[in-house]
Amino acid sequence: MFKKEIVMTILSRCFIGLIVAGILWSPRALFSQLKESSKKVVVIDPGHGGSDSGATGINGIKEKNVVLKVAKEMVHYNQNLFDNAFEIYLTRSSDTLISLDERTKLAKRLNADIFISLHCNHSENPNAKGIEVYVSDRKGEHTNESILLAFNIQKANQKNLGFKSRGVKLANFQVLREGSKRLPSVLVEFGFLSNQDEAIYMAEEGNIPALALSVLKSINLSK
Numbered sequence: 001m002f003k004k005e006i007v008m009t010i011l012s013r014c015f016i017g018l019i020v021a022g023i024l025w026s027p028r029a030l031f032s033q034l035k036e037s038s039k040k041v042v043v044i045d046p047g048h049g050g051s052d053s054g055a056t057g058i059n060g061i062k063e064k065n066v067v068l069k070v071a072k073e074m075v076h077y078n079q080n081l082f083d084n085a086f087e088i089y090l091t092r093s094s095d096t097l098i099s100l101d102e103r104t105k106l107a108k109r110l111n112a113d114i115f116i117s118l119h120c121n122h123s124e125n126p127n128a129k130g131i132e133v134y135v136s137d138r139k140g141e142h143t144n145e146s147i148l149l150a151f152n153i154q155k156a157n158q159k160n161l162g163f164k165s166r167g168v169k170l171a172n173f174q175v176l177r178e179g180s181k182r183l184p185s186v187l188v189e190f191g192f193l194s195n196q197d198e199a200i201y202m203a204e205e206g207n208i209p210a211l212a213l214s215v216l217k218s219i220n221l222s223k
């Protein structure tokens with residue numbers, strides 16, 4: 001009898017331990033805790049990566065590197081200037097290629113509030129320049145929020161950095177199509193790497209923080 005009680009106590013403690021460990025380690029529990037916080041969960045998607053360089057500038061800079069730098073700078077500013085106002089996650093934090101599917105799946109797993117894909121533009125026309133921000137052309141419950149965010153980003157970029165605004169556009173991009181079913185999603189095309197002035201701008205390390213800040217300041221703090 002005595003032995004049986006000891007065994008039962010040990011078993012019950014193990015059981016409680018397993019439950020606690022399960023709560024601590026369960027991604028779902030972790031993410032639901034995040035969701036319960038008042039902070040917006042923001043997924044930043046630096047486009048391309050690894051063997052996919054994206055566009056290459058007339059000065060040799062690669063789109064995949066520019067957008068990763070901007071994304072990391074957004075994380076830095078969120079910590080140091082915005083006092084961690086947002087919960088920011090990157091779909092990639094190094095020069096690796098991940099599928100379009102994985103990028104949107106992360107936002108789903110995190111139950112994120114906003115998805116922002118970062119890109120640089122390219123055109124056969126060397127005079128083409130300016131920022132354009134895309135939202136999905138499939139109307140969904142987050143279309144209006146997506147358009148508002150896209151409008152704010154291109155406006156901040158135009159006002160603060162002097163880029164020409166090419167407006168908010170609709171497109172059937174996979175990352176937007178999948179994402180916008182669940183959350184406000186936009187795809188930012190910073191300037192054109194095929195344009196001399198803008199390629200030089202993107203290549204200048206000192207301009208990366210300005211690009212990061214213009215996007216970060218466009219996100220509404222409240223949920």
Ligand SMILES: [Zn+2]
Nearest residue numbers: 047054119120
């Ligand atoms: Zn791109």
